[in-house]
Amino acid sequence: MNLSEMASRARESFYILSAQPLSARNGALLRMAEVLEAEKADIFAANEADLMKAETEGLASPLLHRLRFDEAKLRQVCDGLRALADLPDPIGETVFCHEITEGLRLYRVTCPIGVIGVIFESRPDALVQIASLTIKSGNAALLKGGREALGTNGVLIRCVRRALEEAGLPADAAQLMETREDVAAMLKEDRLIDLIIPRGSNAFVRYIIDNSRIPVLGHADGICHVYVDQSADLETAWKVALDSKTQNLSVCNAAETLLVHAAIAEAFLPHFADLLREKGVEIRGDERTRALIACEPATEADWSTEYLDAILSIRVVDSLEEAVDHINYYGSHHTDCILTQDQAAARYFMDRVDSAGVYLNVSTRFADGFVYGLGAEVGIATGKIHARGPMGLDGLTTYKYKLLGHGQTMAEMKSGERAYTHRVLPEKCPL
């Protein structure tokens, strides 16, 4: 089937799905868990084949680990499906009600976005998670996983589609794209597709943006900072900075650059360097850092580098303002932390740092949708439009206005026959 056909079917499915009650959508999620369990022999077999092929091709160990879909992964995924079914309905919610004039009420109501193209890494569980999130929120999805997981994903999508059908929903609410050519074709379908969520490198997100008119919710770099202010508590600072870098090295919310105020650098850095070395972290420091601790030299390029590895760049700054300027210039506007006991410094930092997450005295590792209490994580949006930072289900929704009247006309408003009352009412939309 060509992509135009797939996109048309997705659109038809969206129209149907968007009007289904929560019980039907939740029913599909619960059925997905059952079908996955029932078909696990096929899933594991396909996965073994994918893994063997990837190993032969020399795929790196962490990526092989990510590719594996075993009994433990299955359990995790099914638990996730059931937890998602427990979340409240993200659509059909009245955001506000305004009375415009007597007998005329405006409701802003949440609704699905429509048809969403999601391109993600070679992590088979991601396919199930993403499909479950789009279904829960009434959207139709065109999914593309990494090619290493093609076999596993082929079985998984079959399970998802079977579950949809058995739950009385259109199977085409979840479709799998298989090749890069499919993705390229998808980018042209701006009449049928409402949003693309590419999870990948900056270069990949740029390629999508450059080749499509469809809005893109980018999910890319994480160049996160920890800034140790002159009035930081040292014990807290050592602990939080270390966790931000080392608790998990290869995630987007790991800190990549540490900034230290000159007035506290001498007290902070030597012990911190010991802690980093214990964890096997390579330190790259500017000249003033190198005057205090033994480390490799940092270059301009280091400030803009997301290592995703046991490397940390360190720079000594003369002021809070300089730290803020550095972060706004070099950072990826993801998550940045200040360690301080000074409220005014904290306020300045959190207002002026132009990032999705600004943290005070807590590890950058907390930037995650589940941690935030959003109940789900669709991805981490790196832009500012529509969603910013860790995205929950609301990132997959938009709203529409429902205006319920009794024959009012603009002529009547203009002539004064009717007057605007403009009252905010605590009403839910009845339709």
Add this chain to the structure above:
Amino acid sequence: MNLSEMASRARESFYILSAQPLSARNGALLRMAEVLEAEKADIFAANEADLMKAETEGLASPLLHRLRFDEAKLRQVCDGLRALADLPDPIGETVFCHEITEGLRLYRVTCPIGVIGVIFESRPDALVQIASLTIKSGNAALLKGGREALGTNGVLIRCVRRALEEAGLPADAAQLMETREDVAAMLKEDRLIDLIIPRGSNAFVRYIIDNSRIPVLGHADGICHVYVDQSADLETAWKVALDSKTQNLSVCNAAETLLVHAAIAEAFLPHFADLLREKGVEIRGDERTRALIACEPATEADWSTEYLDAILSIRVVDSLEEAVDHINYYGSHHTDCILTQDQAAARYFMDRVDSAGVYLNVSTRFADGFVYGLGAEVGIATGKIHARGPMGLDGLTTYKYKLLGHGQTMAEMKSGERAYTHRVLPEKCPL
């Protein structure tokens, strides 16, 4: 000054402006009203020159009317500035507070988007309105008005910038771009500019999208529909449908196509045709319409045409479903109305029609930010992402997460030393 320099200055201005209290931003708006009044001789003189030049070049009468900036326009604009100053602060508002674990609170807080490029029509008052909206919401703006208003806009921007300075804010929070080359250069500054709002034709919005990586909030076509359902009340239907087409012909929320259920067409159309003819509206109808009233033939192209004129296309449909399918296929997803007394039909229509505004028994002419009670109108967004339909100040804002802790680490969460509490709290962010 080249565009890169302007964009850098805009960005610096945003960083400063975003941290200014509401009183300073409101102060700038009030000062703008005073400065415009003080400099009105220069404004009117420049406007006279623009008008004479435009008239010589044969600019159409409605556009000349739009170009005029006289005493009455000045009063309107100043009233608008004062009314805007009275609106609550759109930034710094706590959307929600989640306790993550003891002593760790997450706040989602509204904040400005950043640097916004706005391209608008040759309406000098629009410059003042747009600048006031971006300033109120803490954004820096790069503004480009139509070339016919260049002289007037040159004086107006001087007034705006003077008011900013006198209110203690950076003048570069509002800058004027003068040429199409400026706009083309602006499109490349994706590191410095966060959003573009192009107010213009579909083709213009597409040009912007095709030539920039910067997110675009499109404000284009209005192909709005009125659907007369079989169980519509005739008196209401005649009145509302007429108003939707004729109350103002040249606006995006005027209805362009009428759909009528076959079961009510014979009762509805003849009298409606009379009403339209009284208003000088040319009717273009499909075959079944032409069987009931005298009119021009409608072609496929008519269904996709925004006339902005005294022309209405009419089509007879066999069902509510057919009406919905027509609107979703041919419409611009702006504002669409159903006339009916049947609640189930109303519900179906409003759920299934994929538009920013779905109306029941009320004129499409109500699609307007001020009418909606939003207090302002930035534009009418025709997409689904970030803002949809008439956009108030909140369309110029985004949010950031402020996470306030006391030294918590992810290691402590993973080890079980700390547990997630995940409580929603009614707290405002203290920083």
